[in-house]
Amino acid sequence: AQSVTQLGSHVSVSEGALVLLRCNYSSSVPPYLFWYVQYPNQGLQLLLKYTTGATLVKGINGFEAEFKKSETSFHLTKPSAHMSDAAEYFCAVSDIWAGGGNKLTFGTGTQLKVEL
Amino acid sequence: NAGVTQTPKFQVLKTGQSMTLQCAQDMNHNSMYWYRQDPGMGLRLIYYSASEGTTDKGEVPNGYNVSRLNKREFSLRLESAAPSQTSVYFCASKDRGQANEKLFFGSGTQLSVL
Numbered sequence: 001a002q003s004v005t006q007l008g009s010h011v012s013v014s015e016g017a018l019v020l021l022r023c024n025y026s027s028s029v030p031p032y033l034f035w036y037v038q039y040p041n042q043g044l045q046l047l048l049k050y051t052t053g054a055t056l057v058k059g060i061n062g063f064e065a066e067f068k069k070s071e072t073s074f075h076l077t078k079p080s081a082h083m084s085d086a087a088e089y090f091c092a093v094s095d096i097w098a099g100g101g102n103k104l105t106f107g108t109g110t111q112l113k114v115e116l
Numbered sequence: 117n118a119g120v121t122q123t124p125k126f127q128v129l130k131t132g133q134s135m136t137l138q139c140a141q142d143m144n145h146n147s148m149y150w151y152r153q154d155p156g157m158g159l160r161l162i163y164y165s166a167s168e169g170t171t172d173k174g175e176v177p178n179g180y181n182v183s184r185l186n187k188r189e190f191s192l193r194l195e196s197a198a199p200s201q202t203s204v205y206f207c208a209s210k211d212r213g214q215a216n217e218k219l220f221f222g223s224g225t226q227l228s229v230l
Contacts, residue, residue: 009156032217043120043206043221044159051217090158094217103149103174104219108158 002027002093006107014115019063019078021110023091026072032094033074034104035065039087047089050074061085086114118142122207122222129197129229137192137225139207147210148190149219150174150182152203159206165190197229 007022025031032051036044048059055067061084065076074091091107120141129135141148146167151159161174165184179201181193190209194201204226208219 034217036219041223043208043223044219045221046218049217103161103164105161105175106151106159108156 002031002105004033004091004093004105004107006089006091006110008110009108010111010113012113012115013081015083016080019076019081019085019112021076021089021091021112023065023074023076023107024072025074025091025093027093033065033067034092034094035059035063035074035076036090036092036106037087038090038109044090047076081112081114083114083116086112088112120207120209120220120222122205122225124225125223126226127228129194129227131198131229133197134193134195135197136194137205137207137227138189139191139222140189141207141209141220142188143209143211143220144187145209145220146187146212148184149208149210150180150190150192151206151208152176153206153224154203162192162205197227199229201227202229203227 003026005024034049035047037047038044048057050057050067058064063078088109088111090109092104094104123138149164150162153159160176163182165171168187183191204224206224207222
């Protein structure tokens, strides 16, 4: 079964500093990988996804992530943090698409705090 | 643009009471999901429905039942609520196809079982 591990349940950065949120996955087959963001009292929103093709994927709000098969990692980065980035971030892995019946397995989440 | 609509937003139950959480999507999506979110545990899949007329158990199905009433609606029922079911519940939907690998989430139902 696929799984993801997010290192660090809480990460704090200064405004303007680099954001790095770590995610490692376990999968017996080539995975689909995702980052979702959750703002307070809201549902999750997709930030970015890797399915096939280019291993560096860009998402919304200046975030990007790189799929590294050799390291089984899919870390999320943003060069310069903004106060509005404060939220909880979830890494997720999916079964290979098989006609729409796949499921996502989520990590435990990383709460990002951005300080002035 | 309603997207995924969940009702109610908040609910307090006593142990042993029953209730149904409602979910509807207006995006003509095939697949629908119910997750629960607990602190430090992320989101865990309760049940999912790959298409109208089918449902399958997820990671934590015990104590829950679901009904895929039609393509739009996917309800979650707690027959006899327990304090361990205190959680935030999210419904989500997804379209078919590799190009549509994106879950759309509702805004959640906060459930407390006393």
